[in-house]
Amino acid sequence: MIELKAVTGKGAAKMRTLFLASLAGSLLLASCATPHDATSVASLPASALKSARCASNLLAVDTDFPAGALASCTVSDGTNIAITIAPEDEPPINPSPWYAFRVTPAAPTEMKLSLSYTEHGHRYWPKISYDGVTWTYLDQGQVKVSELAGSKMARIALESDGRPFFISAQEIVVPATYDKWLGKLERHADASRSVLGQSAEGRDIPLLTIADPFSQQRESIVLVGRQHPPEVSGALAMFPFVEELLADNDLARRFRARFQTVVVPMLNPDGVVRGHWRHATGGVDLNRDWGKFCQPETRLMGDMIAAIEADPARNLTFFLDFHSTQKDVVYTLSKDIETDPPGFTDAWLADYQARVPNYEVVEEPGYSAGRGVSKNWIYDEYGVPTATFELGDETDRELVKTLGTAAARAMMKTLLETESE
Numbered sequence: 001m002i003e004l005k006a007v008t009g010k011g012a013a014k015m016r017t018l019f020l021a022s023l024a025g026s027l028l029l030a031s032c033a034t035p036h037d038a039t040s041v042a043s044l045p046a047s048a049l050k051s052a053r054c055a056s057n058l059l060a061v062d063t064d065f066p067a068g069a070l071a072s073c074t075v076s077d078g079t080n081i082a083i084t085i086a087p088e089d090e091p092p093i094n095p096s097p098w099y100a101f102r103v104t105p106a107a108p109t110e111m112k113l114s115l116s117y118t119e120h121g122h123r124y125w126p127k128i129s130y131d132g133v134t135w136t137y138l139d140q141g142q143v144k145v146s147e148l149a150g151s152k153m154a155r156i157a158l159e160s161d162g163r164p165f166f167i168s169a170q171e172i173v174v175p176a177t178y179d180k181w182l183g184k185l186e187r188h189a190d191a192s193r194s195v196l197g198q199s200a201e202g203r204d205i206p207l208l209t210i211a212d213p214f215s216q217q218r219e220s221i222v223l224v225g226r227q228h229p230p231e232v233s234g235a236l237a238m239f240p241f242v243e244e245l246l247a248d249n250d251l252a253r254r255f256r257a258r259f260q261t262v263v264v265p266m267l268n269p270d271g272v273v274r275g276h277w278r279h280a281t282g283g284v285d286l287n288r289d290w291g292k293f294c295q296p297e298t299r300l301m302g303d304m305i306a307a308i309e310a311d312p313a314r315n316l317t318f319f320l321d322f323h324s325t326q327k328d329v330v331y332t333l334s335k336d337i338e339t340d341p342p343g344f345t346d347a348w349l350a351d352y353q354a355r356v357p358n359y360e361v362v363e364e365p366g367y368s369a370g371r372g373v374s375k376n377w378i379y380d381e382y383g384v385p386t387a388t389f390e391l392g393d394e395t396d397r398e399l400v401k402t403l404g405t406a407a408a409r410a411m412m413k414t415l416l417e418t419e420s421e
Helices: 045-050 173-184 232-245 250-258 269-274 296-310 344-354 373-381 397-416
Strands: 052-055 060-062 072-075 080-085 100-105 108-117 127-131 135-137 144-150 151-160 167-168 193-197 204-211 220-224 258-266 316-325 330-331 364-365 386-392
Touching: 045 052, 045 060, 045 250, 052 072, 060 080, 060 373, 100 108, 100 296, 144 250, 151 316, 167 316, 173 204, 173 232, 173 269, 193 296, 204 232, 220 296, 220 397, 232 250, 232 258, 232 316, 232 386, 232 397, 250 258, 250 397, 258 296, 296 316, 316 373, 316 397, 330 344, 344 364
Parallel strands: 080 108, 220 258, 220 316, 316 386, 330 364
Antiparallel strands: 052 060, 060 100, 072 080, 100 167, 108 151, 127 135, 127 167, 144 151, 193 204, 204 258, 330 386
């Protein structure tokens, strides 16, 4: 289980530590966990200087780790770092300006950082980590967001103790993180780990199948995540959602006996590793490519779902896509659309709401054919209920965990109440 704690909202006055203890060390970020007690300029590690995007005699800035990304940087007066952030492709592009970089100081020092953007402006509240695993929100007093030439920028003031540290738009959740998580889940007797296929750059796209091996499941559920690289809060909801399907309780056991769940937690590993704002390496938004299938990643999904439908022993029943935006919302199909099973979405969300009585489940129905969005294309092709489960960028991470768990329990209960195939 992934343990996460965070402030509610980006304006909180106190920093709170984000604990990711179960994934300790999984990011494999070179030299990020070793304190550096150097007191002279000569003690800057050669590796930091070799990979530096910018440097002075007092510090070096690099992006030589998975998800590391910035467009350019400069250092003035020894410790004033100016970073420019730009999207991977020419606009128009979604306003999800990802950034992640590491600062290696030669000694304890005060420093100032500025984050400016070529498009859209500042969105994500900066987070800091000394090991790439445990993350802390920077305090409100350390970050000043202002507007320059119509674009928001951020200025950060830090007092370094001499250790290397990361600054990132969101917690860094990369292929090694998923590998660690899936390695834990696949030890369950009802879980089977495999690979959907390879991305455009040859990275594995992981796949997990959940089902009681001693039962015959006809009905199949498909879950997908990380079509868009910066949407980490959606990933953090997907973790407990999937884990709940493997819980040792009557509800989960009955669900696994009747339903097969196919999980693709990271469809866009290339974009995740490269620190993209939105796209895969083909310059395409994967969640606008369903039906067109120009990209290998979406094509693999389309082929997999078609194989489910073509198999006489299986039948697609529900499709759920995990994302992030600036608020918590569940995007569903329009209310006048009929699905099979009928009435599932309303019943699922009602049960979900009942499980989180002090929280408002916000639903936004809608449908637009031909846009290449997964939830719409799946419905067009197969007529099943579909939804996009979105979490806010800065939603409290303990709440994210609660919501993921509650939504999974509600889904299992509601599907078990439908007529069996």
